[in-house]
Amino acid sequence: MKAYKFLILLIVAVFVSCSSVKVISYDELKPAQVSFPPQVRNIVVVNNMPPVPQARQGVVTIGDLDGDGKLSAESLASSLADTRYFRQVMICDSALYASDSSEVRYQLDMKTVNLLLQDLDADMLFSLDRVFIQTKRAELFYPDMPVAWPVLNVKMAPVLSLYVANKERPVQIITKTDSLQLDLNGLLNDNDIRQAVASAAASMLSRQLVPYWVSTERLYFDGGGVEMRDAGVYVRENDWKNALDIWQSLYDHSKSKKIKARTACNIALAYEMLGNLEDAQKWLDSAESSASEGSDEARVIQIYKVKLMERLKETPYLNMQMGRFGNKF
Template sequence: MKKILYISLFLAFLTSCTVVNTVSIDYLQPADVSFPPGVKVVGVVNNTPQGDYVSKLEELNSNGSPASNLIGAIEGNGKTATEELANSVYEGNYFDEVIICDSALRSKDYFTRDTKLSQSEVKELTESLGVDMILSLEKVNLYLKKSVIYYEDAPFPQGVIDATVRTMTRVYVPTKSEPIVTLSDTDSIYWVTGTWNVDKSIIEEGSSFAATLPVKHILPTWKSVTRYYYASGAVEMRDAAVYVRENNWDEARKLWEQVYGRKNEKMKMRAAYNIALCCEMKDNLQEAKEWLDKAAEIAEKKVTKNEKGEVETSTGDYKLIAYYLADLTTRLSNIQKLKLQMMRFSGDF
């Protein structure tokens, strides 16, 4: 499954007489973790410690040293994060149903510690919620520090609060005594505050942001990429570009194949590259790889390498082809995994 967006953007690329156009494509990439098709209903639970973060805010704001950039560390809001995680998983439309239990399982736990759910707890939760699997949010931590940002139209720098957010999410099924996978994520977010006072809204927003991080491990996600294609050098290349803008890839390919049949190696290489893109647009990834290999074989003739086989000098064509080849190879290697994950939809993707 893919989404295509054509962009009317023309780039002077490689040389002043070479025109390269762009097309944007969104394609589905597999999640890091695969679940059996029988896992249809998922429960999302809050297994984070429930400290009084409002009091902690007062402590952070009163104890911060003006001479230090460090503000401090604080637990996120587990209830807010759990709700956001459940909503993100639900919006992915991957599981039939998502059930949330945002009531704290560790309501008397005020300190960060590694507390896994026991198998008996998992069985009790799956039975009471009526789910096949448990996604348990177990840690949400925010590490805060001060910085500044400068705006051209502002007379003074603005205070910024930078946060490094870290989460831990575990996945449980009732037939296993241990989590089937533990997901740890780290990312950053910031707020332009004018001052460095940490208020409740920052913790709430940081917690919501943190909860989105595990989703890429759990659900297949869309990836947006920009592809390039040659649109000059021969009449057929320019005419084919018109067909591409009309989404008529079949007619464009006929013209590129005409160019490929000629003796000029540079145009032959560029035509092969464009045909590879045509094949990808038609979801023929293996054929796309074969055509791109043909383009790469010609491009490598203009490359010089050292004794170790490392590229020392190359052309713009070679770099463009190598970039595309690396991404296409990765996409091709993920196809079987994606098919496995999409079996619940009868492979319709």
């Protein structure tokens, strides 16, 4: 999806190339799907997955497969610890199932949860209950290759339950489905699949649990005069204050609605990059009112409006989640 969005930006940039539209990339902090109270500082990740059979060398399962609980729990704990969002991330990767158990258990009982939380001095318990895996053989065809390249399409669905003390049921259950593709020639057995899935599932769950960084793109107008080109130099130097001053002066002195639409759009971007989303929205509204219907400026402004509205919608959640650090975004 990210590649698709970026392709749209590139197509628009080429389409309005006569207007000297440029693309910039920057890192943006996105909110998690789950918000935790500030008092949740210490967490423990536990392996609540049944044991898996020993992988046979040279055998790769095509069909349904269970993830490795120890690998998955360790990967999730490591991924969460790397974010430094919680004060302490602990792990209980010893399976809560007996090695010869045939029982099917998804939820932990309150006694077990309380005991683990007390023994590890944790505020919340993250129970990794399952990592479902489904594999399917496929082939990739490349123009310069005489034969097809064998790959394994892997669907994965981890299930994570969140517990606090003295509650009989999880306060929340998180599950998400995603996929990845593995080189079939590089796989020795099912352990290789489980290792790759453990890492991918941990990254996927981590984005549900804590704020995360993504690379995103924006369009801006760069040409049309000396002032616009000078401001573009400041943009490439990440000096948004000086770029803003030039665009503001050009907006104030220009009588052309086309120039006002371009500079107002750029001013909105500058305010966004400086962390002032309210002024960014005001200037984008001004840009929209100045742009002629169906014009290149209107197309660029509409693309930017979608992205800015999405960020404005997410900002309250992000501020709440980052409040434990005294940060606002």
